[in-house]
Amino acid sequence: MNDTHHPKTLIHRKARPIVQASLADTRVVLIAGPRQAGKTTLARQFASAERPYITLDDPGALNAAKSDPVGFIRGLKRAIIDEVQRAPELILAIKESVDRDDAPGRFLLTGSANLATVPAIADSLAGRMAVIPLLPFAQSEIRSTPGRLLDRLFTGEEPSIDEDAVFGDDLLETVVRGGYPEVLRRATPARRIAWLEDYVALILDRDVRDIANVDQLDRLPRLLDVLAEHAGQLVNHSSFGAALGLSSVTAQKYVSILERLFLVRTLVPWSSNRLTRLIKTPKLHFLDSGLLATLREDEVDALRDNKTRFGPLLESFVISELMKLASWSERRLSFSHYRTKDQNEVDVVIEDRRGRIVGIEVKASATVKPEDFRGLRQLQEAVGDRFMRGLVLHDHDRVTPFSAKLQAAPLSVLWTM
Template sequence: MSTSDLVPRRAAAQVVAALTDTRVVLISGARQAGKSTLVKVVAGDRLADRRDLDREADRAAAIADPEGFVDSPQLLVIDEIQRVPQLLLAIKVAVDGDPRPGRYLLTGSSQLYGMVAAPDALPGRMETVELWPFSQGEIDGAPDGFVDAIFTLGPALRHQSSVTRADYAARIVRGGLPEATVRNDARRRQRFFDSYVQALIDRDVRQLSDIQHKGELRKLVRLLAARSATVIGANSLESALGLSRPTIARYLQALEEIFLVKRIPGWSRNLGTRATAAPKLVFVDSGLAANELDVDAHALLRPGAQFGPLLESFVLSELSRQLTWSEQAVEIFHYRDHSKFEVDAVLENRAGQVVGVEVKAASTVRSDDFRGLRRLADRLGDDFIAGVVLHTGDSTLPFGDRMRAMPVSALWQVAAPSGEA
């Protein structure tokens, strides 16, 4: 039995709950993030039919007779629904005629509504559960409770850590894709990452967009890895790739829709400004980003290596994972103003309360590392709960009103307060 069979997924409870009151449930996430394994766990002993659209025979049947394909008196599981998006209309007809909850459990490796061929078929009928690669807490059997803890406890939160810089580097290059986590040999893991990215470009991206320059798309992925956790605009990549801005923008959108990268939007109290602010880009899996830069854990710690940007990308992706199951309904942004004050991550709940997070790839934290967080606190007043500089040292240290330095491992080693998820 593989590690992916053994590791409990935090998304499982969300899927089970959704099946009790929603007609169609979609588990959406990167290829090989563990969606099929999660489906097996959730389906359990239920009576269920299963279809897999990666299989040619199933795909041909779905195309030939969509209504017949989705006709089932019991739970019907359909893997990789994006392969035949026209099935969504047949599912709509079926659930409108029989509105019982738990009719269909779908998985998808592309964001359905970004697909050229996907009809806007299931508003109000479908709940989407986002599944990321393993979080560090899922791998370690740790709580993964930082978001709920910091919003509940604020600057009272404390954490001591024994995780070293070398440990962080090893976690970054391993990433969280289940297949990669069981490959201890670095060369074998590299081959997996290489084939994974190439398969996404050859198969999944082609479904989403008219790709005429696959070589440039491969180059774009490497450029994005080199600029991970930075503000990215299509215009900044134009000269490096020799492609037009609209083409680059389309390729970036496709890479996001297959869950290779994630864009973190800019934060502002002004919603109009927020909508137009340049996003920051991170890789969904840090192991893929490190592999694109051709660095192992040892090389990552050398002077001049990309440890800092990759650590920030790693933190932002871990926070993004956690937001899919935290009790607090929180969105993630970054902050950058005209005076060049910056905050790596701005977490805002629905009440407008904010936690700011900076990432520092060093074990020593200085007062100046809180410069952006203090600016944010001044703007927000009482709505600012805490500013945290996550560092590679071992202790939590106070740096003034509501400001704390805290080890990065707090992200997954801190438990949510009692009564929280």
Template sequence: MQIEGSVISWVVPVPLTPRRVAAQVDAALADTRVVLINGARQTGKSTLVRIVAGDRLAAWRDLDRERDRNAALADPTGFVDSMDLLAIDEIQRVPDLLLAIKVSVDEDPRPGRYLLTGSSRLFGMIAAPDALPGRMETVELWPFSQGEMDGQPDGFVDAVFASGPELRHRSAVTRADYAARIVRGGLPEAVTREDPRRRQRFLDAYVQALVDRDVRQLSDIQHKGELRKLVRLLAGRSSTVIAANALESTLGLSRPTVARYLRVLEEIFLIKRIPGWSRNLGTRTTAAPKLIFVDSGIASNEISVEARSLLRPGAPFGPLLESFVISELARQLTWSRQRADLYHYRDQKQYEVDAVLENRSGQVVGIEVKAASTVRSDDFRGLRRLADRLGDDFVAGVVLYTGDSTLPFGDKMRAMPVSALWQVEAP
């Protein structure tokens, strides 16, 4: 990128990895005044702006630069003044700009006025004014999906709702391949580093920078050492149900402090909490959430596992594979035609389902994840419980495993290779 005054011109590196949500951003600019691309740092938000905006982009403001930040603080109205599409990077650095943008788009309601990027959940921030209801569309950008990296269709969510138990898939992906994918993760900078030691150094620095910079911007954290310890602790408990009171004694911090730290880590897109599912809407928010890392490479690095060691007996291959699968599902839900929400299921009798997808019609797909290359009937225990509860609303129960073929396990129940997530095409 080259910047001349306030006008941006791009020197385009090749090749660029196409992003699934690019079409969604482009469509939003056609009918919405403000579009926000929100996601973790270094997931490619600026590159996506470059691709989508193209020749429409009049100017670029980067609030990570001190000069731009100072100008925004001194004169918010002048800072956002633009007749054409204006891109503002890292909007969370000066959240009061949202008020100036609100005034501007109310006076001139043309679509495609502002394209913002952010590395924290804006409206989870205490300092962010709730200024843009009805004026802004938010598009969430995750690290690369497996399909984006492989040039595969990433169509599992749409395909399983359309085909249910009739969906079939064969795979040549091995357990060693899955382990390598988990450890690599999907952050663009990490993916380009083939040397594992260089990737580890990048991931170490990445997490430390989040703690030192982004967390400080969002919250008054007094114990950064304990926060760093919490990140490692959570990586070791990835894809488990996490409650703040279970971490108090280990960290030596109060329950409210641990809860605040968890909230901040989610706001900077380091972790994601998956709510518990229930048909009773009032219980969804009270069921304990399951925690995953947004990037499996970060989780693997935090507990110091490499691809080879992940395959040894006693290694945390199962929990990391489950977190990897759930994060791939979450990515797909940002672009799938099927509008669905992601939950996990756990009832008082200890029946569990790793991931529950429910669409707007109340249809449900249940997904279990197994690190084994063989599947047993008992692996469908939670899925059968879910099917009994739902009746005709239950579309399919799928056990994703590290084997190579699709196997039937009764009415609406199938075992299927994990790679179906990115290798299956949407209908």
């Protein structure tokens, strides 16, 4: 197994060939993801004399971009512009520039806020920009494994595992560590926690100001703590707001800001005309399980004997890993969750453009029972032939079949396949 604690060499990012291909045929390419996920390291691999690197974290560059965006862009034939969300004024200037000169690969941008969710920006660069997500390291990147699980499931393959299955204490440590590059460089839990606490403070103090006007900025750290305790649960903005003296509308706005900053992710409910008793509420997850563990003050020793507490961490870890796998898949995949009013559920429903479905249920225990497949069986009945595979991922080292398309599988399949 590769050393996951101290990556000393440059870890190959699976997004790199996608960036390279996009620069060859698209005018503007945006690498979007949280701060410290590796966007700058990846973008700088494409820097050259003809494509200079500019960061808007530099006060001089930021001031120039904000005060004269047209002049700032006018002198650039090609460029890498890092942290472009700090000067959204540049977007219109970039649009005008690439409309005059439509050569591919003109601008490689990075953004630590999801600019694609801002209508003015999305509309300005529609048809001109490719957006490539980059989250913290996936386990398949850390371990140099294929990372093709979703593609293989959608082609009808059954899950398989090799001798490098990760389970028990190794799985606990993997989940609690998460995927931020700087965290993986730190040898002790105390050093990792210190970095993550500083990281959150920086984002909530500075990056929020770049993308939104927030009246009660001091409430955001407390809101993030409240959300951490509700990870893996249905979104309830009234409850979130009540804990902090905020209205439901304000809480919803603040959660949306945290989502745009790639700290949290809400999964929409899956819907079907064939089923009438479905819950229609989104579900809340964090995009890095290490960050979530820090916010919840969850450590490996305490979690070893408390699988109930470990469950939400593990579920967010799986969601994040699946989204990373989807980000470099050639398939266009959508994510949702399935829950009925009878409390039957599937943690993740993954659907391709043809409406074919893979269902994933996550269990923190080593033992899987037939009733753990109840939600997956309901989903299979609802979609019929469109159902490709249903997996219960759990803390184990081998695959156990429960029917032709339903298996219990080790969590390691997220990176071994």
